[in-house]
Amino acid sequence: MDLLERTRIDFSARELIGRLAGPVEQHDREAAKVVLDEVEAMAFDVAHDDEGTVVALRDELDLVVRRSAAEAANPVVAYAIGRIEGIDHELGRQEMRLLGQRAAQRDEQERTGMRARVLSALSEPVRPAVIAERIGCEPSQVSRAIRELVAAGLVVVVPPPGEHGDDRRARWYQRADAVADAA
Secondary structure, eight states, rough: HHHHHHHHHHHHHHHHHTHHHHHHHTTTTHHHHHHHHHHHHHHHHHHOHHHHHHHHHHHHHHHHHHHHGGGTTTTHHHHHHHHHHHHHHHHHHHHHHHHHHHHHHHHHHHHHHHHHHHTTOOSBBBBBHHHHHHTTTHHHHHHHHHHHHTTTTTTEEEEGGGGGGGOOOEEEEEEEHHHHHHH
């Protein structure tokens, strides 16, 4: 989401939240409910895919709750605070979901990079431990990448090369296209 869009959203949130002042002063719960329904709809409409917007909206809502806490004896204020806290709770869940998605995307990018590095090291038959040494990573990362590459059909298990024909310590792997070219 670009800066102009985020500014518009922040302004809309402040405007809608500011509209609560009238119903609160007039002790009009129904009018407050209408405004809070709009705040809730706007919050979930604009915060579905942008963590920064979720954080900004939660900050705005928190500010309203803190400013209103002194008037919590007013039943409309108490109602509004309860609704706002509920909206904030749901936005918090949304924020956690977005953080989880971002972490998953980062993990996928790292795995993709690891798979590419492992695949480039498999132009000849080689054991996973040797690949780990060559590319400077943990053997478990190489093993995971190889499993994924085998499942994708890009890597195959091959017999140990001639001088290592009796080496039974580990499996040997090679890129599938390199094996096909050799055949």
